[in-house]
Amino acid sequence: MSITIVGGGISGLSLAYILHQKDATLDIKVLEARERPGGKIWTDRADGFLCESGVNGFLDNKPTTFDFIKTLSLEPLRSNDASRKRYIYRGGKLHRLPENPQAFFLSGLLTPCGKGRIIYELIAPKGRQEDESLASFATRRLGREVYEYFIDPMASGIYAGDATKLSLKSCFPRIYELERQYGSLIRAMIRLQKEAKKTGKKVGPSPGGVLTSFYDGMETVISALKEALADRIVTSKRVTGIDKRGSTYTVYTEDGQSFETEQVVLACPAHDAEKIFRELDPEVSGLMKKIPYPPVSVVCLGFRYEDIEYDINGFGFLVPSVEGRKILGTLWDSSIFPNRAPEGYVLFRTMLGGARQPDVALQDEQKLIDTVLSELKDIMNVDVRPEFARVYVHEKAIPQYNVGHSSLVNEIKKRIKERFSGLYLTGNAYGGVGFNDCIYNSYKLSDELMNDLTRQ
Numbered sequence: 001m002s003i004t005i006v007g008g009g010i011s012g013l014s015l016a017y018i019l020h021q022k023d024a025t026l027d028i029k030v031l032e033a034r035e036r037p038g039g040k041i042w043t044d045r046a047d048g049f050l051c052e053s054g055v056n057g058f059l060d061n062k063p064t065t066f067d068f069i070k071t072l073s074l075e076p077l078r079s080n081d082a083s084r085k086r087y088i089y090r091g092g093k094l095h096r097l098p099e100n101p102q103a104f105f106l107s108g109l110l111t112p113c114g115k116g117r118i119i120y121e122l123i124a125p126k127g128r129q130e131d132e133s134l135a136s137f138a139t140r141r142l143g144r145e146v147y148e149y150f151i152d153p154m155a156s157g158i159y160a161g162d163a164t165k166l167s168l169k170s171c172f173p174r175i176y177e178l179e180r181q182y183g184s185l186i187r188a189m190i191r192l193q194k195e196a197k198k199t200g201k202k203v204g205p206s207p208g209g210v211l212t213s214f215y216d217g218m219e220t221v222i223s224a225l226k227e228a229l230a231d232r233i234v235t236s237k238r239v240t241g242i243d244k245r246g247s248t249y250t251v252y253t254e255d256g257q258s259f260e261t262e263q264v265v266l267a268c269p270a271h272d273a274e275k276i277f278r279e280l281d282p283e284v285s286g287l288m289k290k291i292p293y294p295p296v297s298v299v300c301l302g303f304r305y306e307d308i309e310y311d312i313n314g315f316g317f318l319v320p321s322v323e324g325r326k327i328l329g330t331l332w333d334s335s336i337f338p339n340r341a342p343e344g345y346v347l348f349r350t351m352l353g354g355a356r357q358p359d360v361a362l363q364d365e366q367k368l369i370d371t372v373l374s375e376l377k378d379i380m381n382v383d384v385r386p387e388f389a390r391v392y393v394h395e396k397a398i399p400q401y402n403v404g405h406s407s408l409v410n411e412i413k414k415r416i417k418e419r420f421s422g423l424y425l426t427g428n429a430y431g432g433v434g435f436n437d438c439i440y441n442s443y444k445l446s447d448e449l450m451n452d453l454t455r456q
């Protein structure tokens with residue numbers, strides 16, 4: 001049986017690997033457009049610094065990811081304990097993000113009014129909309145300040161998104177369900193904590209978990225997959241179109257080659273899958289085009305430790321959009337994981353752009369570095385030139401799960417299922433944007449593919 005997977009990011013590679021583990025006789029091919037597989041995962045090493053150009057880690061709360069890593073004999077590395085200290089910028093200062101209700105009420109991050117408003121959450125009416133923006137949900141339940149200083153920065157930290165457009169249901173389905181089930185998030189938390197005490201299981205409304213990576217960075221997992229899949233991965237093969245005759249698909253690549261296959265999985269971003277579908281099914285292509293991918297740039301700067309006066313023993317900070325700054329946030333990477341900067345140096349990683357400020361991400365390299373330096377001077381009083389700098393521009397970075405996203409995805413999948421048996425979609429545009437989601441979806445899709453194969 002032949003399976004061709006289009007796209008060698010973590011979604012395509014993990015799927016190929018899981019399928020190969022399930023049945024070593026399957027004829028699997030991963031066609032990757034670029035010279036290297038990995039997609040948004042690429043670890044750049046230079047001058048003793050280790051820079052993540054895209055994906056920085058994953059939360060340790062998904063057992064499937066750990067099962068997956070175990071089969072590759074990799075050793076995960078949890079972030080340092082100090083990285084529990086996270087900060088939010090407000091009014092010229094970094095405020096520690098409170099970790100419990102007591103810290104919340106003592107925190108200077110919100111005004112007394114903003115804190116008091118949270119009590120109303122207990123009696124705020126349930127939402128009536130089927131789908132609602134994060135901004136609308138958070139303002140309705142928790143008040144404007146909690147929205148501006150907790151929810152909005154979280155939306156930019158995960159999605160580089162605009163919380164007035166992102167869908168609660170698609171981005172945080174657990175919270176959406178909790179409101180439906182309990183009518184109030186505070187009531188839900190109290191109930192869940194009671195249950196947790198009884199069962200000994202940790203449960204909560206937020207994603208939780210500890211940021212995890214590898215000593216040599218996230219590319220460790222890509223290198224292991226490359227080794228395991230060997231010549232099943234074919235690089236520099238951009239797929240331009242697909243054709244179906246009978247039960248066989250022909251996959252065409254930019255260099256004029258074609259591949260016959262019984263099953264095809266598109267594991268590339270929706271904005272690329274859209275092009276592949278243009279001739280095959282313009283309607284599917286049109287639907288895929290509706291998923292926006294704003295640009296994000298990542299600027300890594302290395303400084304001498306002694307030049308930084310600020311206490312950087314923590315995770316870093318996020319900037320709420322209401323503060324009107326030019327960066328989304330900065331992670332103090334060398335405080336989060338070991339082996340990110342040479343002895344006596346620190347590494348900061350700053351994100352810019354996203355849905356709210358796409359033009360900021362698309363400035364030239366020097367402008368991006370200057371923007372970050374000027375922001376770090378204002379926010380952390382960093383007043384020296386960096387010893388090291390690297391810039392990574394993602395012109396189409398993270399798919400935005402805006403209001404209506406779940407209906408859009410259902411429509412795309414329904415149409416493909418009806419018209420193209422043997423053709424499947426995966427990747428972070430559809431069932432969760434994170435690394436953990438990609439792995440989880442690969443296990444799920446591998447089951448579906450194997451079932452379909454045995455039925456044939």
Ligand SMILES: Cc1cc2nc3c(=O)[nH]c(=O)nc-3n(C[C@H](O)[C@H](O)[C@H](O)COP(=O)(O)OP(=O)(O)OC[C@H]3O[C@@H](n4cnc5c(N)ncnc54)[C@H](O)[C@@H]3O)c2cc1C
Pocket residue numbers: 006007008009010011012031032033034037038039040041053054055056057058237238239240267268269272273276296298394397398426427428429433434435436438
């Ligand atoms: C800056 C940034 C930071 C991020 N940080 C994190 C993080 O810390 N943690 C986290 O969980 N998630 C993070 N993410 C989200 C991350 O993108 C996903 O977790 C995951 O890497 C997506 O993998 P994927 O395989 O679905 O897509 P991609 O990584 O985009 O891979 C798709 C692959 O398809 C290939 N391709 C495209 N078109 C074609 C074609 N026509 N033919 C053949 N191949 C094609 C591409 O070249 C690419 O290799 C981040 C994303 C960005 C942009």
